[in-house]
Amino acid sequence: MAQMTMPTPTLTDLKITDEVLAATKAFAAALAETREWQNFEDAAVAFKHAPAAQEAVRSFQEKRRSLQMMQQLGMLEQKELEELNRLRDAMMDQPRVRAYVDAQNELTLLCQAASQELSAAIGLDFAGACAPGCC
Numbered sequence: 001m002a003q004m005t006m007p008t009p010t011l012t013d014l015k016i017t018d019e020v021l022a023a024t025k026a027f028a029a030a031l032a033e034t035r036e037w038q039n040f041e042d043a044a045v046a047f048k049h050a051p052a053a054q055e056a057v058r059s060f061q062e063k064r065r066s067l068q069m070m071q072q073l074g075m076l077e078q079k080e081l082e083e084l085n086r087l088r089d090a091m092m093d094q095p096r097v098r099a100y101v102d103a104q105n106e107l108t109l110l111c112q113a114a115s116q117e118l119s120a121a122i123g124l125d126f127a128g129a130c131a132p133g134c135c
Helices: 018-032 035-048 051-072 078-092 095-122 126-130
Strands: none
Touching (some): 035 095, 051 095, 095 126
16 A cells, blocks of 8 residues: 655745734844845945956856866866965955955844844744755
């Protein structure tokens, strides 16, 4: 006899209560008012309007992609690694890139702190409970 399994619910199958939805919207509004969020938004807009910064990121990412397999196999030559490092340094020397990365890091720390507070309030690792997979 074949074993029957129940289908796993998806996000679209779940009904969020009005209370949870209201709290989620309130949290999002509060987050959007923080200095960290505002700095991130400002840095993203500034980066979007900085062609030199975008070009530096594009150059670094292209080089990294082209060398990724060789790096994973441990076959990256010193000169290629030096070129990748030079492009990374040039990218990070762009003020708009640096501002974006710094703002993103600050926002990440704020979100991690908020997640820790939420975890403490409910007695469960909130971020872990939201991650896909089980083990």
